[in-house]
Amino acid sequence: MSERGRLANHAWEGLLTAHARMMRQFADADIWQDLSMREYDVLYTLSKYTEPLRIGELGRHVLLSQPALSRMVDRLAERGLLERCPDPADGRGVRLSLTDTGRDTQRRIGRRHAAQVARAVTAELSRDELQxxxxxxxxxxxAGATNEDTEAERP
Amino acid sequence: MSERGRLANHAWEGLLTAHARMMRQFADADIWQDLSMREYDVLYTLSKYTEPLRIGELGRHVLLSQPALSRMVDRLAERGLLERCPDPADGRGVRLSLTDTGRDTQRRIGRRHAAQVARAVTAELSRDELQxxxxxxxxxxxAGATNEDTEAERP
DNA sequence: TTTACGTTTATGCAAACGCATGGACTCTCC
DNA sequence: GGAGAGTCCATGCGTTTGCATAAACGTAAA
Incomplete structure (x- = not known):
């Protein structure tokens, strides 16, 4: 493999390791109430959009299989954190939006999580490094979003 | 929150998004034979050390609960990819090492995965960015590891 | 219209996960 | 040396996940 390829793998392994260590550190904190980080991730993604989101769209932001996401949405709807409405423009689709409770929950947890992230990350990186x-x-x-199909074909 | 804190959160969200998109892209490729990416991760981690690894040590590198890791080790041992031996120096501990089959499997998959990573990452980032x-x-x-012992350096 | 095909979400089921806990062992301090 | 606390790994159990597939709808061509 080329020198550049090796460097790319080194960088990717660094990213994976940083991800794993930080995730564990964040998960250990007592800020998640009765949500898992994955569930919070769904609420957070929904909170970023004013328009209701399709499940498929949500799936592109969350690292979870489509059936798992479908069921997680089930549970979150059951708990009153989000609502599923049939999409008037496409009979197959479902439109997801946060309830007021869901939005409050996301904000409350999100505030603490953001503080946690800020503390952990700024503790180690300079402003330039952050940028x-x-x-x-x-x-x-x-790149991951645009290269999907070109990456698919290959020996 | 401070400007620097916001920047840290923006950077972290970028890292998460990059992680999710890349992971999905890698998982979709048909190179994993009958292993999951998590299982490969275990084999890869073991392959980096010449000395047998303790389960706890392994757990610091893999984002998985201790019981889940214990059972995954079970399955991988059952399939003949790694071996568990009691640690002579600590009666509680277990020492894990790859079998020849396990090492071969890791290398075969690792070669293709490394190529995949190199292709995907170098396609988007310059040499300076990689560094x-x-x-x-x-x-x-x-930083994530700072709270505990300084561990053996990586090969 | 009808047919065939692609897309979007849901469900059956086995496998895998996390939490709580237990058993075996080590360490510390008296 | 022995009691109590801590560490390391395994197991019971309910929940969640992924894979395969079905069901419902959209789209386009015959």
Whole structure:
């Protein structure tokens, strides 16, 4: 493999390791009430959009299989945190939106989680590093969305 | 929250999004044979050490609960990919090491996965960006471990 | 219209997960 | 040396996940 390829793998392993260590650290904190981090992730994603979201759209932001997401939405709706309405424009689809309770819950947990993230990340990285990390990761994130099909075919 | 805190959260969300998109892309590829990515992760981690690894040590590298990891080790041992031996120096402990089959399997899959990572990541990032990403992520990764012992360095 | 095919979400089922806990062992301090 | 506390791994149990597939709807061509 090329030198550049090795560097890419080193960087990716670093990202994975940072992800794992930070996630564990965040999960250990006592701020999640009766939600799992995955469930919070769903609420957070919904909170970012004013328009109701389709399940498929949600699935592109959350690392979860479609059936698992479907059932998680079930449970969250059961608990009164979000609502599913049939999509008037597409009879197959479902539109998801947070209830007031769901929005409150997301905000309450989100405030503490954001503080937690800020503490953990700013403790280790300078302002320049934060900016570099953000720019690079969002670039990578965009790539994952656009390269989906071109990556599929290959020996 | 401070401007720096907001930047930290933006960077972290970018990292999460990049992680999710890349992971999905990697998982979709048909290179994993009959392993899950989590199982491969265990084999890969073991492959990096010449000495047998304790389960607890393994757990610090893999984002999985201790019982889940214990059972995964069970299954991998059952399938002949790794071996568990009692630790002579600590009666509670177990020492894990890859079998030859396990090592072969890891190498075969690892080659393709590394190529996959190199393709996906180098496609989007310059050499400088790769180096910045690696340096920053490994710094963050180290931060997550700071609370406890300084561990053996990576090969 | 009818047929065939793609898309979006839901369900059956076995496998895997996390939490709580237990048993075996080590360590510390008296 | 022995009691109490801590560490390491395994197991019971209810919940969640992924895979395969079905069901409902949309789209386009015959």
């Amino acid at each position: 570099q990390l953000a720019a690079i990761c969002w670039k990578l994130a965009g | 910045q990403l690696a340096a920053i992520c490994w710094k963050l990764a180290g």
